[in-house]
Amino acid sequence: YTASIGRLVIGQNGIMSTPAVSCVIRKIKAIGGIILTASHNPGGPNGDFGIKFNISSGGPAPEGITDKIFQISKSLQEYHICPELKVDLSIIGKQTFEVDTFKPFTVEIVDSVESYAEMLRGIFDFAALKELLSGPNHINVRLDAMHGVVGPYVKKIVCEELGSPANSAVNCVPSEDFGGHHPDPNLIYAADLVNTMKGGEYDFGAAFDGDGDRNMVLGKHGFFVNPSDSVAVIGANITSIPYFQKTGVKGLARSMPTSGALDNVAKALKMPLYETPTGWKFFGNLMDAGKLSLCGEESFGTGSDHIREKDGLWAVLAWLSILATRKQSVEDIMKDHWQKFGRNFFTRYDYEEVDSDAANKMIDHLQTTMSDKAFLGQKFSSEDKTYQVEKADNFEYTDPVDGSVSKGQGLRIIFSDGSRIIFRLSGTGSAGATIRLYIDSYEKDPQKIYQDPQVMLAPLVDIALRISQLQEKTGRTAPTVIT
DSSP states (O other): OOOEEEEEEEGGGGGGOHHHHHHHHHHHHHEEEEEEETSOOOSHHHHHEEEEEEETTTBBBBHHHHHHHHHHHHOOOOOOOOOTTOOTTTSOEEEEEEEEEEEEEEEEETTTTHHHHHHHHHSOOHHHHHHEEEEEEEOEEEEOOOTTTHHHHHIIIIITTTOOGGGGGSOOOOOOOGGGOOOOOOOTTTHHHHHHHHHHSOSSSEEEOOTSSSSEEEEGGGGOOHHHHHHHHHHOOOGSSSSHHHHHOOOOOEESOOOOOHHHHHHTTTTTEEEEOHHHHHHHHHHHHTTSSSSTTTTEEEETSSSSSOOHHHHHHHHHHHHHHHHHOOHHHHHHHHHHOOOOEEEEEEEEEEEEHHHHHHHHHHHHHHHHHHGGEEEEEEEEEEEEEEEEEEOOOOOTTTOOOOOOEEEEEEESSSSSSEEEEEEEETTTTEEEEEEEEEETTOOOTSHHHHHHHHHHHHHHHHHHHHHHHHOOOOOOOOO
């Protein structure tokens, strides 16, 4: 069954973003694709490196397939290599080789950007975007590729094609160690962009991660758009994007830890809303079944059914399309949204490199507390707020497409006012475990919707730490505040 692979398609210089790989797999009807990536982690000789397999839909391989690959890996007796096969990755075109097992064996080097750019031209109104970025009343943008693979895409699409000045895009030369930086587009690692935006010279800012599937959006003076709000704003303004005028909107989805901001939009627009475990493959299943058009995760991932991966540059062009249609600033669009739909105050705390045993004991303690019948209905007070427990569980998801069940996806405490506290344990690698704490609380009082999330959520953070005994059990008191 290996003999059937006689053609490889590779991006020029070996560089291709994860969304572009998904696009090309779908365009050429490949049986799959292999992505060599550090994702949003530090790269280089001492950094992270992963091998990711995407299936013919263009999406990440589901567990059924990765399990099979693992099983086969355990029985492999030998494999053949062909060190004499030298391919120049810098020259676009087809190269054919005679290899014993494959006759002929074709390697095709393609322009890394063109197929993806062609797809975006069919999704967005490029004339309107060009007017926004380079017309007489153009806005000023600052896009930070963080030395990842998105650099060439930003340069060719946003600067060359849409006319934004060359100096509006920074850190656009891909570097195998990301210039020694951590290419994760959030307030911590994209601090340079945040500081530049605070100067007030730019109207719109965005950062991208190492492989191009994540994004962070900022307004003038560094106004931060929470990723949970970002997907909700795109949902509420979805007719600004021509693609959805053609396809219609089949449904909306978010990962469970993501705030309920998208739920409010779905309710108002009378659209189906799916709440899935974390992981893009769950969205892919819904898209393949024609149930889903737009989705997002709190971890800076936003996307739609145009491909089967989250897509950083797509999300940024979606936002720019909304700016072009509404002729308002990012901050005004966000504030109008909160006025109309109410606001989900949201924060995520990461407790990193926690001793794995201590982390597991804390989660066990929390599960025991939550499963006690007396826990339901219990009231917790902090500052001047009181919250009553309405539901407590370990999130499980039954896939509406194939009926598969995913259990143990995160501990949830849901209060009677809809506020949620979520705990997830992720990664038990060499550096220990990470405990993620998410807080989501809805507010519709116009007097309160512009408050600082950390101030508004302080009582719930206090209650979460008391219930979980996180600090006592792990000895960790200083989390990284991600959003």
